[in-house]
Amino acid sequence: xxxxxxxxxxxxxxxxxxxxxxxxxxxxxxxxxxxxxxxxxxxxxxxxxxxxxxxxxxxxxxxxxxxxxxxxxxxxxxxxxxxxxxxxxxxxxxxxxxxxxxxxxxxxx
Amino acid sequence: xxxxxxxxxxxxxxxxxxxxxxxxxxxxxxxxxxxxxxxxxxxxxxxxxxxxxxxxxxxxxxxxxxxxxxxxxxxxxxxxxxxxxxxxxxxxxxxxxxxxxxxxxxxxxxxxxxxxxxxxxxxxxxxxxxxxxxxxxxxxxxxxxxxxxxxxxxxxxxxxxxxxxxxxxxxxxxxxxxxxxxxxxxxxxxxxxxxxxxxxxxxxxxxxxxxxxxxxxxxxxxxxxxxxxxxxxxxxxxxxxxxxxxxxxxxxxxxxxxxxxxxxxxxxxxxxxxxxxxxxxxxxxxxxxxxxxxxxxxxxxxxxxxxxxxxxxxxxxxxxxxxxxxxxxxxxxxxxxxxxxxxxxxxxxxxxxxxxxxxxxxxxxxxxxxxxxxxxxxxxxxxxxxxxxxxxxxxxxxxxxxxxxxxxxxxxxxxxxxxxxxxxxxxxxxxxxxxxxxxxxxxxxxxxxxxxxxxxxxxxxxxxxxxxxxxxxxxxxxxxxxxxxxxxxxxxxxxxxxxxxxxxxxxxxxxxxxxxxxxxxxxxxxxxxxxxxxxxxxxxxxxxxxxxxxxxxxxxxxxxxxxxxxxxxxxxxxxxxxxxxxxxxxxxxxxxxxxx
Amino acid sequence: xxxxxxxxxxxxxxxxxxxxxxxxxxxxxxxxxxxxxxxxxxxxxxxxxxxxxxxxxxxxxxxxxxxxxxxxxxxxxxxxxxxxxxxxxxxxxxxxxxxxxxxxxxxxxxxxxxxxxxxxxxxxxxxxxxxxxxxxxxxxxxxxxxxxxxxxxxxx
Numbered sequence: 001x002x003x004x005x006x007x008x009x010x011x012x013x014x015x016x017x018x019x020x021x022x023x024x025x026x027x028x029x030x031x032x033x034x035x036x037x038x039x040x041x042x043x044x045x046x047x048x049x050x051x052x053x054x055x056x057x058x059x060x061x062x063x064x065x066x067x068x069x070x071x072x073x074x075x076x077x078x079x080x081x082x083x084x085x086x087x088x089x090x091x092x093x094x095x096x097x098x099x100x101x102x103x104x105x106x107x108x109x
Numbered sequence: 110x111x112x113x114x115x116x117x118x119x120x121x122x123x124x125x126x127x128x129x130x131x132x133x134x135x136x137x138x139x140x141x142x143x144x145x146x147x148x149x150x151x152x153x154x155x156x157x158x159x160x161x162x163x164x165x166x167x168x169x170x171x172x173x174x175x176x177x178x179x180x181x182x183x184x185x186x187x188x189x190x191x192x193x194x195x196x197x198x199x200x201x202x203x204x205x206x207x208x209x210x211x212x213x214x215x216x217x218x219x220x221x222x223x224x225x226x227x228x229x230x231x232x233x234x235x236x237x238x239x240x241x242x243x244x245x246x247x248x249x250x251x252x253x254x255x256x257x258x259x260x261x262x263x264x265x266x267x268x269x270x271x272x273x274x275x276x277x278x279x280x281x282x283x284x285x286x287x288x289x290x291x292x293x294x295x296x297x298x299x300x301x302x303x304x305x306x307x308x309x310x311x312x313x314x315x316x317x318x319x320x321x322x323x324x325x326x327x328x329x330x331x332x333x334x335x336x337x338x339x340x341x342x343x344x345x346x347x348x349x350x351x352x353x354x355x356x357x358x359x360x361x362x363x364x365x366x367x368x369x370x371x372x373x374x375x376x377x378x379x380x381x382x383x384x385x386x387x388x389x390x391x392x393x394x395x396x397x398x399x400x401x402x403x404x405x406x407x408x409x410x411x412x413x414x415x416x417x418x419x420x421x422x423x424x425x426x427x428x429x430x431x432x433x434x435x436x437x438x439x440x441x442x443x444x445x446x447x448x449x450x451x452x453x454x455x456x457x458x459x460x461x462x463x464x465x466x467x468x469x470x471x472x473x474x475x476x477x478x479x480x481x482x483x484x485x486x487x488x489x490x491x492x493x494x495x496x497x498x499x500x501x502x503x504x505x506x507x508x509x510x511x512x513x514x515x516x517x518x519x520x521x522x523x524x525x526x527x528x529x530x531x532x533x534x535x536x537x538x539x540x541x542x543x544x545x546x547x548x549x550x551x552x553x554x555x556x557x558x559x560x561x562x563x564x565x566x567x568x569x570x571x572x573x574x575x576x577x578x579x580x581x582x583x584x585x586x587x588x589x590x591x592x593x594x595x596x597x598x599x600x601x602x603x604x605x606x607x608x609x610x611x612x613x614x615x616x617x618x619x620x621x622x623x624x625x626x627x628x629x630x631x632x633x634x635x636x637x638x639x640x641x642x643x644x645x646x647x648x649x650x651x652x653x654x655x656x657x658x659x660x661x662x663x664x665x666x667x668x669x670x671x672x673x674x675x676x677x678x679x680x681x682x683x684x685x686x687x688x689x690x691x692x693x694x695x696x697x698x699x700x701x702x703x704x705x
Numbered sequence: 706x707x708x709x710x711x712x713x714x715x716x717x718x719x720x721x722x723x724x725x726x727x728x729x730x731x732x733x734x735x736x737x738x739x740x741x742x743x744x745x746x747x748x749x750x751x752x753x754x755x756x757x758x759x760x761x762x763x764x765x766x767x768x769x770x771x772x773x774x775x776x777x778x779x780x781x782x783x784x785x786x787x788x789x790x791x792x793x794x795x796x797x798x799x800x801x802x803x804x805x806x807x808x809x810x811x812x813x814x815x816x817x818x819x820x821x822x823x824x825x826x827x828x829x830x831x832x833x834x835x836x837x838x839x840x841x842x843x844x845x846x847x848x849x850x851x852x853x854x855x856x857x858x859x860x861x
Contacts, residue, residue, distance in 0.1 A: 028365030029145040036138035040131040048277040094172035097156035209827035220784040396853040399752035403826030458758040469807035634761030
C-alpha cells in the first residue's frame with residue numbers, strides 16, 4: 001500500500017529534528033526542576049516548593065515524552081517518510097506546522 | 110539604696126534560615142527550567158494554529174497546537190514562580206544586611222552590659238556619688254539601646270515571616286494544573302512579545318535601556334529574563350544583578366540541554382565546543398560559590414557576560430567580584446593573547462587577588478571584573494606577527510574590534526551604575542592592553558587606565574589616547590613589553606611603547622623580573638603579584654598618592670635592553686647561572702630565534 | 706614565593722610532592738587552629754572549598770596557587786572585636802605571625818609559606834593561601850586543572 005503525504009520531505013525531516021530537540025530540552029527541564037535546590041529553606045518553604053514542583057515536574061515530563069513520541073512517529077528512511085496507513089499520515093500531519101495542516105494524503109480508501 | 114539598671118542580655122534571635130544565596134540557587138534552577146520550557150513552547154506556538162485561523166475542531170486535532178497550548182500553562186505557572194522567587198531573594202537580601210547590623214548591635218549591647226555589671230560590682234560600696242551617677246547614666250543609655258534593638262529584632266522577625274509567607278502563598282497559587290491554566294488565561298499576564306521588541310530597540314543605548322528596564326515591573330523583568338536570557342544577560346545597561354541572574358539561567362539551561370543531547374550522541378562540533386566553554390564557566394561559579402558579598406549576603410561572583418559559542422568558538426565571559434553597580438571603585442581587566450574561556454581559571458584568580466588588594470586599600474567598596482568578550486588571537490606572545498589567527502591581516506584588527514566591544518561594555522557599566530558615579534579603571538594585559546588602548550581611542554569613559562606588559566598602543570602619547578590617567582607597568586625583562594616602538598626602536602607592529610618617556614604615562618614600579626631566559630615569559634605573566642599588584646590596587650582604589658614609580662624608558666635611570674639584547678643577555682645569564690635545563694628550554698622555545 | 710625548579714621527571718615528582726605537602730599543611734590548619742577558633746568563638750561552619758589555579762598564563766603557567774576557603778556564621782555571642790582578639794591569640798599560639806591589619810575587621814597572619822586571612826564582616830570568611838608555588842609547566846597545568854572540591858569540615 002502506498003500512502004503519501006503531500007509535504008516536502010525537508011519539512012518532515014525538520015519536524016522530526018525539532019520534536020526530538022524539544023524532547024531533549026524538556027527532559028533536561030523536568031530533571032532540573034525535580035532536583036532544584038531547596039537546601040536550607042525552612043520546613044514551610046520547603047513544603048511549598050515541593051507542592052509546587054510535583055505537578056509541574058510531572059507535566060513537563062509528560063510533555064517531553066509526548067515530544068519524543070511525536071519525533072518517533074515521523075519515521076524516515078533515506079529520503080522518504082514511512083507512512084503505514086492514512087491514520088498515521090494524519091497523525092504525522094498534525095505534528096507539522098499549521099501551514100501544512102491541509103496537506104493532501106493520497107492512498108486513502 | 111542606689112539602683113543602677115543594667116539590661117539583661119538580649120537573647121539570640123532567629124537565624125536567616127532561607128538565605129539570599131540559597132534563594133538565588135533555587136531561583137536559578139527555576140529560571141533555567143522556565144527558559145527551556147519557553148524555548149520549546151515558543152517553537153511549538155510558532156507551528157501551532159494561530160488563534161484567529163482555522164476552526165476550533167481542526168486546531169484541536171492539530172497535535173502541535175494542543176502541545177503548545179498545554180505547555181503554555183506550565184510556562185505561565187513557572188513565570189509566576191520565578192517572579193515570586195526573584196522577589197523572595199530580593200527581600201532576603203535586604204533582611205540579611207539588616208540582620209548583620211542587628212546581630213552586631215545585639216552582641217555589642219550584651220558585651221557592654223557585661224562590662225557595666227562588672228564595673229558596678231567592682232565599684233562596690235566605696236563608690237562616690239559622682240561615680241554612681243556615671244554608672245547610672247551608662248545603665249540608662251544601655252537600657253535604651255537594648256530596648257531599641259529588641260524592638261528592631263521583633264520587627265525584623267515579622268518582616269521575615271511575611272517574606273516567607275508571601276513566597277509560600279505565591280507558589281501555592283500555581284501548584285495545580287488548573288491554576289496553571291488560569292494563570293495562562295489571566296488577562297493581566299505579561300505579554301512578553303512587545304517587551305522583547307522594545308528591549309531590542311533599546312539595545313546599544315545603555316542609559317535608555319537601563320532607565321526602561323528599571324521602569325518595568327518585577328514580573329515583566331522576570332518574563333524577559335527567561336524569554337531571552339542570553340540577550341538580557343549580555344546587554345550593556347542592564348543592572349549587573351539582573352545580568353547575573355539571566356546569564357546563570359542561560360548557562361544552567363544550556364548545560365542541561367547539551368547534557369541531554371550528549372547523552373543521545375547528538376552534539377554537533379560547535380555545540381560541543383560551546384558546552385565545554387559553558388562547563389568551564391560553571392566550574393568558576395562553583396569555585397567561588399561559597400564566597401559571599403558581606404554587603405548583601407549574595408554570592409560575591411556576578412556573571413556579566415556569557416556567550417559560550419562566540420568568537421570563533423573561544424567563547425566570551427565576564428565575571429565580576431562584587432556588584433559593579435553599587436561599588437565605589439570598579440576595575441575591568443582585559444587579558445591578552447591565547448585567552449579563551451577555558452583559560453578563565455588563572456585569570457579569575459588574578460582578578461580575585463586584585464579585588465582583595467583594592468578592598469584592603471580601605472577607600473570604599475570595590476568590584477573587580479574579568480572581561481573576555483573579544484577575539485583574543487592565539488599564539489606566542491613574543492611573535493605576534495606570526496599568529497595564525499591573524500592570517501596576514503593587520504595585527505591591530507582584532508585589538509581594534511576588541512576595543513570597540515570593550516568601550517561598549519564600559520558604557521554599559523556607566524549606564525547601570527547606581528548612586529555616585531563610580532571610579533572606573535581599565536586594565537589591559539599584553540595584547541589586551543592594546544585592545545584597551547583602542548577602546549580608549551573609541552572614548553571608553555574610564556578614570557584610569559593601567560597598561561601592563563603592553564606590546565604597543567595605537568597612539569604615541571597618553572594624552573592623545575585618552576583623558577584618563579594612564580599608568581604603565583612594564584618589566585624591563587618582559588620581552589613582550591619591548592615590542593612597542595620606543596626610544597630604542599622596537600618592532601612597533603602593535604604601536605607605541607607606553608613605558609617610553611615621551612608617551613607621558615606614569616610608569617609604576619614593577620621590578621624588572623628575572624633575566625633567565627626560561628623566566629622571560631614568567632616576567633610577562635606576573636604583574637598581578639608583589640609591588641606591581643600593590644600599585645594597581647592603589648590606582649583601582651583611587652589612592653594614586655601611594656603609587657611607587659620607576660623611571661620611564663629613555664629618561665635618566667630608565668636604561669633598558671632591546672628585545673634582541675634581552676634575549677641574548679638572558680641566554681647568557683642562564684648559562685652563567687648554571688641552569689642545566691636552559692638548553693632544553695631554548696630548544697623547546699626555539700621560536701625565539703626567529704626574531705633575533 | 707615558594708621556589709621550586711626543575712623540568713625532569715624527577716623534578717616533576719618533587720614539585721608534585723612539595724605542592725601536596727603544602728596543601729596538606731593548609732588542610733591541617735583547617736583541622737587544627739581553624740577548628741579551635743571556630744569552637745572558641747562559637748562560629749558555625751557554613752561552606753568551604755579548596756581550589757588550585759596556575760600562576761601565569763597557559764603559555765607560561767610558572768606554577769600553582771592554592772586557595773582554601775571557609776565561611777562561618779558570625780560568632781553566636783562574642784562581640785566582633787573580642788572574636789578578632791581571640792582569633793589573633795589562637796593563631797599566635799599556633800605559631801603564626803600576625804601581620805599589620807590592612808583594614809578594619811581583618812585578621813591576617815603568616816606561617817612560613819601559608820597566609821591566613823579572616824574577614825569578620827558579618828559572616829566570617831577565611832582564606833588560606835600560598836603564593837605562587839613554582840613548578841614545571843606540566844605539573845602546573847596538571848594541578849591547576851584539578852576541579853574545585855568542597856572543604857571537609859568535621860564537627861566535633
